[in-house]
Amino acid sequence: MLARRLHPSVNRRGLTFWAQWSSATVLSNLIICYLVFDQLGYIATEYRVLVLLGVLASVPIYTALHVYHKRYGYGLGLLRLLAGWSVLMGALSAVVLVCLNYADLDQDLLARMAVFGFLAQACSYLPLRYLTNLHARWLRYERTAVIVGTCPLAYSLARQLRERVPIFGMVSTGNEEVEHVADDSDLPVLGALPGLNDLVTHNSIRRVYIAMPLSKAAQIEAIYLALLDLNVDVVWIPDFSSMMLLNQSISQIEQFPAIYLNETPLSSHPAAALGKELFDRGLALAALIVLFPVMFAVAIAVKLSSPGPVFFRQPRHGCNGQVILVWKFRSMRVHDDTEVKQATQNDSRITRVGAFIRRTSIDELPQLINVLRGEMAMVGPRPHAVAHNHYYGDKIIAYMARHRIKPGITGLAQISGLRGETETLEKMQKRIEKDLAYINHWSLWLDIKILVKTPFTLFSRDIY
Known part of the structure; x- marks a missing residue:
């Protein structure tokens, strides 16, 4: 049976989501249960149903709104959390109006549950986000990288990566037909391929990005084999610039790497x-x-x-x-x-x-x-x-x-x-x-x- 497994970076993003969601959900539900118990002296069935539905519905809602995504700062992250919580409260309100007896519920208590539930989630979000940022900064300085290639793709990749990964420089492949003049003067060409191994060893390089066209598959394989015995991660960035892709992604089917060229976010x-x-x-x-x-x-x-x-x-x-x-x-x-x-x-x-x-x-x-x-x-x-x-x-x-x-x-x-x-x-x-x-x-x-x-x-x- 074929099994689809996500790329490790996708798994890390998933772990980040589940860690923050679990912490926020537990804390907010504890607060909500306390409010109900303090008001009624017990937790009525209607409120138990709302808590359970809230836990189940928050996963697809928070996933769809990209709550807890690392690319957002504290302010925008809190706004996304508020948007997700608001959508969740709106869905639960519809359940109350349609399925539950609205007259039997305490409206003031419901309002306090909504307000304090969000505040509990925000209190959980801020420290966890701070720890996540600290970890990301530590990883940044542990992943000094070089990019093999001087084609337009290589320099475009460098511009995208520089906010997250220290780029030490570029390495020329010697392919005259794909050579490209650097757009950034502070990204030096450090040398050619024959000196790549020494460059990696003497400068504590932890990651090598290979940005070369598909026509150079044999040369890409030779670079990979040359780096196989070194303590360095090797990442190949295929050049698909001539193809019109649809929500491309990387995954794995059993032991085979898979590049999804045409897939919609909703189907995946x-x-x-x-x-x-x-x-x-x-x-x-x-x-x-x-x-x-x-x-x-x-x-x-x-x-x-x-x-x-x-x-x-x-x-x-x-x-x-x-x-x-x-x-x-x-x-x-x-x-x-x-x-x-x-x-x-x-x-x-x-x-x-x-x-x-x-x-x-x-x-x-x-x-x-x-x-x-x-x-x-x-x-x-x-x-x-x-x-x-x-x-x-x-x-x-x-x-x-x-x-x-x-x-x-x-x-x-x-x-x-x-x-x-x-x-x-x-x-x-x-x-x-x-x-x-x-x-x-x-x-x-x-x-x-x-x-x-x-x-x-x-x-x-x-x-x-």
Whole structure:
């Protein structure tokens, strides 16, 4: 049976998360149990259920929001912790309203549980984060490194590593076709490959990064074998700059190293996928309830604007290329939609009501039904018409890769000014680049930021 094991650095990040989560969870739940016992003289079943649900739900929520990630400082780390705790409290509040008898619970006690629970988690977070930073600084000075290679990849790697790892310098490989002039004068070229072993031995080098193109595989193997007997870590950074990757990662299948070139964050992290699913459907249900009067008024206006149905359901590609019917308020007169023709400025097919609801994106509101049905997400690549996908699929590299996740009502491309008509391949290419960037960097926090920014982009002049 094939088993997937994470790279050691990923395991260390996982240990950091579980250590901080365990400490924070134990401390906060002790405080919460004390508050309940002090108020009631015993811990009622309803509060036990809430504590248990909070423990279980905090794992996917905190994972999705990257709480405890080491790249965040104290301030931003506390804000992420507050965001995770707020989402958790919101989910538990929904459970209280739907499943438990709200009248039997002490509202003041619930408020104190929420406040003191967060304060307990913050008190746990700060000292553990300080110890984590101390350990990271100690590792930094224990990992002096050199980079083998002077190609653009090597210098790009050096710039990325210098904040965490002391880079002693570069080593030339002698490959004239990939030599590159240094962008940073304080990163010297220390010599050529024949002197690498002496350089490592005499300067207490603990790590060697090999940054060379795949075409030099034989030379890479020779460097590795030469360093095998030295007390030094050897890390190979493959040059995939000519390939368009999708959420690439490193793992291991039994004894075989595996490089995942094409994988989505949601398919590789089931807990994150569940968190996004619950977030999307819960928000869609709340939005449908709140916006029902607006949608009812728009439906009447659309019906009176021109003959035809209120809703327009168009086949579009969903997750993994599955065809779904996307709901919209009809904004055009009934016409044949078999040819690839996007809406343009002063398009004669658009009704007067349609022009308004398209410009304000009100025509997209029925897609909340698609989200509630699990066919779409609140945030993701915008779904294009099937005919448009057939047209652009063989003209833009990795065009169909945007369908690896559910399409969204809004997305990174839309808040980046790439809405409306894409009359040139260059415009569509830019939209696809943003869609793939969203897939590569997805997080629940990114979804929240996109949703917050979306209302400020609704009146773009490029919407027809």
